[in-house]
Amino acid sequence: MGRDELIWRSATELAAMIRERSVSPVEVTDTVLERIERLNPSLNAFCLIAHESARAAAREAEIALIKDEPIGPLHGVPVSIKDVIFTRGLTTTGGSRMFAEVTPSEDAVPVARLRAAGAVILGKTNTSEFGHKAVTDNRLFGATRNPWNPAYTPGGSSGGAAAAVSTGQGPIGLGTDGGGSVRIPAAFCGLYGFKPSYGRVPNYPGFRGWECFSHTGPITRTVRDAAVVLDVIAGGDDRDLDSLPGGPEGYLDACDENVKGLHVAWSPDLGYAPVDPEVARICEDAAAHFESLGCHVEVVNPGWPSPEAAFSTMVAAQFYAAWADRLPEAESVMDPTLVKFVRRGGGITARQYLDARAWMDAFWLEVLAFLARFDLLLTPTAAVAPFAVAGPPPREIGGQQVSVLGW
8 A cells, every 4th residue: 555545544544444454653654744744844734743652552562562462442543633732752842942941751641542552643733832822933943834735824722733634644633622722723724623521531641721611622534534533532530520420421432323303403603793795605504415425404593692701701711710820930931822821811700700601601501501402513613714924813794793703
């Protein structure tokens, strides 16, 4: 099999080929590492390429096959890890100069589970500093570019993962998502990004700042690949108080179920969000495709208020608690937008934070009541198409002024 063909195989295909011994873990890893070396200088998807440890893991995977040892569902499959996720033995900076030389001695739970399933860790993918914004650049490694047009952003903050997966630099990128950081890059790069329910995948250990919001999830080229990753990384862990009990729920098996008869709510704007007409049209085409599959699609306007104020209040306060003590000595090396965000958090009172949390709790009950009528809610991921990598996000969408978070 040619190397160009190998890089585009899905994770589930590669795992099957490795189990059948039609390709070796070493060959797969070497092929992907060569691809990374060729493309990374122009895209900046990876901020750390783990040549030695990846090749060592691939050799160990091959030896396990030779010895007929039990193997996991991702045995020999290359995986990249976002640089905010703790990875044992690999420098994990969070995209911050403050942590430029920090190497964790312990894996985050999902990384440990990927290793246990046989995955080969390729390296760390680029992010915004601590994932604080939905584009991918930082003062330590610079900007990541969109493979479809390098003049544009891949989104963020898991933009490095998306740029890698969309160009054959590994079939799986593990990312994090607090306010779109897996889903936006997936949408901007033509991929599948899945944000699991909060607590479904444990978040321990890790950087502070996204408490109450951060989820770890995959970016892949196929739904089945995302499902097999969830089968591996989901499940409770006592060290994370918010993790949900129980083990994986058969996500890969669920991919074979028929969607015919599902009730789908299609909302282009959820009642409050301006959306670019082109984006709305593309999503409307997707809704029509659901109808062609036998789903019952209903155009809806939930009439929900925007959660932006409550969301930004809570996150700013959490970032203040996490990083305010660092400002005196580290402000000059931090992203200016992060500094501004932290300072804003310092002006939020306990009453304001708790009021925002109460608003979110009440909003959740509204969403829950709405979803009782439907199996799926179909919406745009982002309100706009990708924009210039060096420019600010759009402040006007569909003729309406929006905030810095409004896209």
